[in-house]
Amino acid sequence: MDPFVEVLPPEIQAKLGTVGLGEEVLIQVSSDLMETRHFGEQWVVVTDRRIVVIPLAGENGAVEVPIDDVREIRVEELVGAGQMEVERKQGATVYIPYSQSLAGKFAEVAEGIKQLSKGETLTLPTNIDQSRCPKCDRLLPEKNGICAVCFKKWQTFSRILKYMMTYRSRLILMVLLAGVIAVLELLPPKITQYIIDNVLTPRTRYDLLFKLVLALFVVRLSMWATGIAMRWLSQWLGHRSIQDVRAELYRQFQFLPLRFYNSRKVGALISRMTNDSDRLEMFMVGAIPFVFSNGLLFLGILVFLFATNWQLTLLILLPVPPIVIGGCKIWNRMTRQWTRWSGKWSRLNGHLNESITGIRVVKAFNQEDREGDKFDEHNEAVREVSVQGERNWFVFFTITNFMMSFGAFFVWYFGGKQIQPFEWRHP
Numbered sequence: 001m002d003p004f005v006e007v008l009p010p011e012i013q014a015k016l017g018t019v020g021l022g023e024e025v026l027i028q029v030s031s032d033l034m035e036t037r038h039f040g041e042q043w044v045v046v047t048d049r050r051i052v053v054i055p056l057a058g059e060n061g062a063v064e065v066p067i068d069d070v071r072e073i074r075v076e077e078l079v080g081a082g083q084m085e086v087e088r089k090q091g092a093t094v095y096i097p098y099s100q101s102l103a104g105k106f107a108e109v110a111e112g113i114k115q116l117s118k119g120e121t122l123t124l125p126t127n128i129d130q131s132r133c134p135k136c137d138r139l140l141p142e143k144n145g146i147c148a149v150c151f152k153k154w155q156t157f158s159r160i161l162k163y164m165m166t167y168r169s170r171l172i173l174m175v176l177l178a179g180v181i182a183v184l185e186l187l188p189p190k191i192t193q194y195i196i197d198n199v200l201t202p203r204t205r206y207d208l209l210f211k212l213v214l215a216l217f218v219v220r221l222s223m224w225a226t227g228i229a230m231r232w233l234s235q236w237l238g239h240r241s242i243q244d245v246r247a248e249l250y251r252q253f254q255f256l257p258l259r260f261y262n263s264r265k266v267g268a269l270i271s272r273m274t275n276d277s278d279r280l281e282m283f284m285v286g287a288i289p290f291v292f293s294n295g296l297l298f299l300g301i302l303v304f305l306f307a308t309n310w311q312l313t314l315l316i317l318l319p320v321p322p323i324v325i326g327g328c329k330i331w332n333r334m335t336r337q338w339t340r341w342s343g344k345w346s347r348l349n350g351h352l353n354e355s356i357t358g359i360r361v362v363k364a365f366n367q368e369d370r371e372g373d374k375f376d377e378h379n380e381a382v383r384e385v386s387v388q389g390e391r392n393w394f395v396f397f398t399i400t401n402f403m404m405s406f407g408a409f410f411v412w413y414f415g416g417k418q419i420q421p422f423e424w425r426h427p
Helices: 010-019 100-117 153-165 168-200 207-255 258-262 266-308 310-316 320-357 359-364 368-418
Strands: 025-033 039-047 050-055 063-066 070-078 081-088 094-099
Touching: 010 050, 025 100, 039 100, 050 094, 070 100, 081 100, 094 100, 153 168, 153 207, 153 266, 168 207, 168 266, 207 266, 266 310, 266 320, 310 368, 320 359, 320 368, 359 368
Parallel strands: none
Antiparallel strands: 025 039, 025 094, 039 050, 050 063, 070 081, 081 094
8 A cells, every 4th residue: 555645534535526636646645733733634635737735624725736836845843743835936835734743754745746846757665654553543662663552462472483383392392391290280289188188187097108208209309300301491492492583683684775774773773682682582481481381280270179179169269350350451551561661772772872883973072961961861761661660560460469369268268167067086
């Protein structure tokens, strides 16, 4: 889809029909400010013969400027906004204001109109810098960035897993080890239960005590050995996968066109190569094995509890629904926090790289204090977003742990009422 030929709303199409255009439409884009500098929508339609500016509000109000009548076209930066000025050979200059988020688009539109006014062939880029998400219209963390709300999380997760699937045999072995650990984790409580119920409480069959304790020791030893093996394997698999990610990312940097680097700061790209890859490394090395092994353990515990006493199990699970609902809400909030954190770090690294690279220019114009103040601003922004994110995460986990403890309270109370009264007998 051509980014400079946007879909016209029905109201604009009706007004455009009254203008009587019969030429080929080359550009049609919208602005988010009216001529009065108030928020409102108006459209700029450019053909090979004329420029038409049409406001969405009102009955018509269209302004036409023939291409041959264009003396000069320029864009001017304002405070928090900008405007495209079409100076005519005869008549008043036409002003088309827009917000700062559309500055890149209208800079290209002005260049295209300048080409047409000189009789040159119209050449526009196929992509323009985006500062807002095209789906939800939210501000992006950086130009042409990824919207934290609209991106497909499972699709991104599957792309990450593809790097681990390269080492399929080791991944399968890690899954098997996780299953073994989950089974071994379930055995000590069962052995302990048997020791208490069948050996210590009735004070009989002390001949089984040594065997049961030995079995408990063997299970613990097996858990220790299997945990070491899985940890070693997950470290190898995670670091090897992130090595492939870094290598592919670096090669992508090498083959990208120069215009990609013209619109981005070197420090921001370095931040992507270091900070973002470090975060991905933590996820692949620690989070994926942890979530998978504990997920299997959770399923095993759930089956064990339902087989033992399904009524008490349902009481234990009572706090789960509010925790899940709260987790979904806090997760979206934390996603925005982490996105802001990544953007702040990117800006800090970008400023640091530019400042050190151009240190001779800084010293030549005695701008050390000014650059230091800028760095302090970026550094304070990183600190603020980091503290806010950690506080939200800590509060959520504190509340979650407190709510999960209610399951134990329910078990002690309702489970205690299920115990039949009995008399203690001395041997």
